[in-house]
Amino acid sequence: MATPLIAVRDLTKIYPTARGEQVQALSRVNLDIRPGEFVSLVGPSGCGKTTVLRILAGLIRDYAGSVSLRGQAMRGPSKDVGVVFQDANLMPWRSAEANVMLPVEVLGLDRKAMRPRAKELLAMVGLEGFERKLPNELSGGMRQRVAIARALIHDPALLLMDEPFGALDAMTRDTMNVELGRIAARSNKTVFLITHSIAEAVFLSDRVLVMSSRPGRIVEDIRIELPRPRDLDIIASPIFSSTVVRIRRLLDGEDATALPSIAH
Amino acid sequence: MTDAALRIAIPEPRPRGAPLWLRRRPELVLTPLVFLVLVALWQAVAWSGVVSAFVLPAPSAIAASLVAGLRSGLFLQHGLVTLAEAAAGFAIAVAAGLVVGTLIAEIRLLERTVYPCLVAIQTMPKIALAPLLVVWFGFGPGSKIAVAAIISFFPMLVTTIAGLRDTDRGRLDVLLALGAAPLRCLVSAKLPGALPHVFSGLSIAAVFALTGAIVGEFVGASAGLGYLIVQANARLNIPQVFALLLVLGGIGVLAYGTIQALRRRLLFWAPKEERSSP
Numbered sequence: 001m002a003t004p005l006i007a008v009r010d011l012t013k014i015y016p017t018a019r020g021e022q023v024q025a026l027s028r029v030n031l032d033i034r035p036g037e038f039v040s041l042v043g044p045s046g047c048g049k050t051t052v053l054r055i056l057a058g059l060i061r062d063y064a065g066s067v068s069l070r071g072q073a074m075r076g077p078s079k080d081v082g083v084v085f086q087d088a089n090l091m092p093w094r095s096a097e098a099n100v101m102l103p104v105e106v107l108g109l110d111r112k113a114m115r116p117r118a119k120e121l122l123a124m125v126g127l128e129g130f131e132r133k134l135p136n137e138l139s140g141g142m143r144q145r146v147a148i149a150r151a152l153i154h155d156p157a158l159l160l161m162d163e164p165f166g167a168l169d170a171m172t173r174d175t176m177n178v179e180l181g182r183i184a185a186r187s188n189k190t191v192f193l194i195t196h197s198i199a200e201a202v203f204l205s206d207r208v209l210v211m212s213s214r215p216g217r218i219v220e221d222i223r224i225e226l227p228r229p230r231d232l233d234i235i236a237s238p239i240f241s242s243t244v245v246r247i248r249r250l251l252d253g254e255d256a257t258a259l260p261s262i263a264h
Numbered sequence: 265m266t267d268a269a270l271r272i273a274i275p276e277p278r279p280r281g282a283p284l285w286l287r288r289r290p291e292l293v294l295t296p297l298v299f300l301v302l303v304a305l306w307q308a309v310a311w312s313g314v315v316s317a318f319v320l321p322a323p324s325a326i327a328a329s330l331v332a333g334l335r336s337g338l339f340l341q342h343g344l345v346t347l348a349e350a351a352a353g354f355a356i357a358v359a360a361g362l363v364v365g366t367l368i369a370e371i372r373l374l375e376r377t378v379y380p381c382l383v384a385i386q387t388m389p390k391i392a393l394a395p396l397l398v399v400w401f402g403f404g405p406g407s408k409i410a411v412a413a414i415i416s417f418f419p420m421l422v423t424t425i426a427g428l429r430d431t432d433r434g435r436l437d438v439l440l441a442l443g444a445a446p447l448r449c450l451v452s453a454k455l456p457g458a459l460p461h462v463f464s465g466l467s468i469a470a471v472f473a474l475t476g477a478i479v480g481e482f483v484g485a486s487a488g489l490g491y492l493i494v495q496a497n498a499r500l501n502i503p504q505v506f507a508l509l510l511v512l513g514g515i516g517v518l519a520y521g522t523i524q525a526l527r528r529r530l531l532f533w534a535p536k537e538e539r540s541s542p
């Protein structure tokens with residue numbers, strides 16, 4: 001088996017609060033993500049999902065445990081990672097295309113050579129003809145698609161996404177899920193997706209990691225044995241619904257009684 | 265009755281009377297109207313002789329003085345002096361305010377050490393420094409530029425710091441996740457994001473700079489609109505004092521309008537209310 005792209009061992013994170021207390025956000029989190037895999041992380045709100053993503057993105061550096069990217073200990077942000085946040089976080093003074101080009105400028109890549117790629121990526125996320133538009137002229141879904149194109153421009157091996165479609169309506173969200181599945185499969189990206197939608201996680205992923213709260217740790221690693229990319233028809237399949245129900249139960253049990261651990 | 269019948273029965277209300285632009289922006293006509301009524305009242309009071317012409321000259325006398333001053337080139341010559349002093353002071357204040365504000369917002373140690381001192385100075389009425397500055401910088405334009413720069417520096421400083429503190433965390437995260445250096449974060453996210461605040465500072469600073477130049481001229485000068493006002497006052501030429509105030513008002517409106525136009529151009533991306541507010 002290939003070496004993992006990301007390997008997390010005994011990751012523990014404690015936040016100091018303003019009042020001098022401590023919040024343990026993560027406790028001994030272990031996870032591996034192999035190249036080309038699509039892995040989702042689901043869990044109740046506040047269980048530490050965003051914390052995991054921010055550590056993988058290199059935005060949080062004070063933690064215990066180890067995180068390695070391609071076998072190398074991770075120190076801060078990497079060029080080989082693209083991040084899509086919960087909000088699109090576009091620069092409102094930049095056009096859609098200029099927003100997609102931002103990583104090119106920051107990483108000091110060749111602007112001229114990359115401009116056609118920015119256009120291609122915008123076309124890939126369905127925004128052909130919107131290159132010149134400002135963020136405030138785009139809908140929420142369109143803005144999030146610009147953010148996805150921006151995360152892909154420097155061709156990172158790993159795409160990190162933190163509830164990227166959380167703010168979208170259900171129909172737009174379904175469309176975006178199908179598109180994301182296609183983009184991930186076509187560009188052969190490794191994707192780590194955080195979501196609070198179980199259906200979204202099952203629909204898109206090779207594996208769904210289920211996280212418990214207070215402190216956050218991973219309690220289940222569920223493989224979805226369906227070929228990718230998938231279309232919305234699989235929602236009707238028995239595997240889909242039984243997996244969704246299984247994860248639902250895990251999370252409900254977690255919410256109700258905060259079990260110390262869940263046996264496999 | 266059916267819907268269709270109702271729709272036929274009730275005709276569409278047709279726009280009547282005033283044209284659309286007038287109904288939408290009645291102030292375009294009403295504001296000048298209010299102004300004219302006030303001036304007319306003023307003129308009536310002046311003609312009635314209730315108030316001495318020394319205290320309150322008639323609008324007609326002020327207008328005559330204004331026209332004479334503009335015709336002779338006197339107002340233009342001195343107006344340019346004041347404008348140049350104010351503009352120089354303003355430019356210094358803007359540059360210094362942006363630089364010092366950025367340093368204070370970016371460097372924690374400066375925020376802790378330098379900023380409290382600046383806040384202490386800010387609470388002092390800086391206009392009181394004018395006589396001292398005339399002693400230090402002389403009767404020429406230097407002292408006026410200094411007064412203008414000092415009092416307009418603070419609004420620039422405060423708004424720059426406020427704007428940089430208001431930085432959107434999410435936009436910053438995008439840059440940090442790419443490994444961006446602090447300078448890159450400043451240029452690509454923080455400073456553009458601070459512009460709405462900075463423009464509020466610019467509007468205030470422009471008015472302050474003009475005030476500073478005039479006060480500097482009051483204290484001691486041989487040219488400028490402030491100098492002319494003091495001269496006219498001393499000669500009890502009250503209509504000319506009023507005429508000069510009008511010229512000053514005109515310069516103020518011009519400066520404010522220029523900044524607003526620039527604001528609309530540079531903040532094309534901002535929400536509407538941030539594009540035009542003071």
Ligand SMILES: Nc1ncnc2c1ncn2[C@@H]1O[C@H](COP(=O)(O)OP(=O)(O)O)[C@@H](O)[C@H]1O
Nearest residue numbers: 015016023025044045046047048049050051052
């Ligand atoms: N910067 C912070 N300072 C203090 N506590 C934090 C901070 N960020 C997150 N936390 C706490 O850590 C826990 C996990 O947060 P987070 O990772 O955002 O959860 P999730 O994304 O699963 O909703 C929460 O209890 C939250 O209150």
Ligand SMILES: [Mg+2]
Nearest residue numbers: 049050051162
């Ligand atoms: Mg979160």
